[in-house]
Amino acid sequence: MTIVQSAVYEPLTEQKATALAVRLGLFRDGAPLACREIGDGNLNLVFHIVDQETKQGVIIKQALPYAKVVGESWPLTLKRAVIESNALRTFASYVPQYVPKVYYSDESLAITVMEDLSRLQIARKGLIEGKTYPLLSRHIGEFIAKTAFYTSDFGMNQQEKKKLAQSFVNPELCKITEDLVFTDPFFDHDTNNFEDELRPDVEALWEDDRLRLEAAKLKRKFLTEADVLLHGDLHTGSIFASDDETKVIDPEFAFYGPIGFDLGQFFANLLLNALSRPEAERQPLFVHIDSTWKVFTSIFAELWQTESVETYAATPGLLDEVLRQAFIDAVGFAGCEVIRRTIGLAHVADLDGIEQKAERLAAKRHALRLGRRLIVERAELAGTDGFRRLFIETER
Ligand SMILES: Nc1ncnc2c1ncn2[C@@H]1O[C@H](COP(=O)(O)OP(=O)(O)O)[C@@H](O)[C@H]1O
């Protein structure tokens, strides 16, 4: 993988990002360039540089030595930029159609230079506007199935897999998820952030021993199961989409973890969008959940049956067991993500953007009830219809 060591780290400015793009020969000589920092995520700088005549652009993403959303008081490794560019390249070797092209990366500057996807829209924004993206779930189901299978002990040489897993050891970013997704929302922790009116609902969660035990079991899985290479943060803000294209960005949280995790994050963010919509407009989100699972299982099963490198793959019952457990885990992970996006540090615009306070609080209470039942009853869902059922049962 091309990681070029060339400079001493400094945060880029728009001028410096432009000069770097010119130095790297990304544009024709003398091109009139415009650059804007467009990062709207929690962690990094993102520079969009465009040739104003041809309208061709590139993206330079740079990690900061701290978490942007909190500031310098939360130091964070620059190595996440290497993880991100390596994950994009690894995913591209299996599903090039679903990730941006990486043109260049530089470990010292903590940058990834990549394809400009501005022709597409961040899926969270489009879903909030009411778009449905007919191919979103087909594409994400295929993305997860292929990246999971080909990076697992069933899809690649098992010794090579261990080396690949080593190159994706990502302790600092995993700790963010261990804390923010699996721990802090279930305790009275100072990273939590919720409206005063929700305090009784939140305190009820903190007193719920059954919920805490199940959240602990899910955290243990996340900590200990090095099954497949995960994106690690597959929410709808990490997906660019249009009616016919889908691209997954931002895999700086990539690591070897439990196969159900990316599925669970994606399901949860579809549910969070459904929670923000009037009842009559929710159906497309549930259709996406059904279709993601269908596409994932059919592609994963096909690869397992035709390309597996493991002797035991043909053992009757093993594939069914792997898929059964992946589904149960995905439901539980989805529950944790729904709860943390409602009362934890990093919220989502789907819920926070509901203008009427009473409606917003009602949607958040619904989210807490739904998240809790997804976690506690994850083994009883018996298929993606269970998401609809629990959604309706937790409405009031
Ligand atoms: N390849 C890209 N093409 C166009 N815009 C991009 C690209 N990558 C990121 N962006 C823009 O930058 C924003 C933040 O990027 P993201 O990778 O999610 O950053 P962070 O790691 O800080 O969350 C995205 O929401 C999107 O608007």
Ligand SMILES: CSC[C@H]1O[C@H](OP(=O)(O)O)[C@H](O)[C@@H]1O
């Ligand atoms: C302090 S990081 C909080 C939160 O931000 C990350 O998301 P993104 O980089 O896409 O904005 C991730 O979900 C973390 O849990």
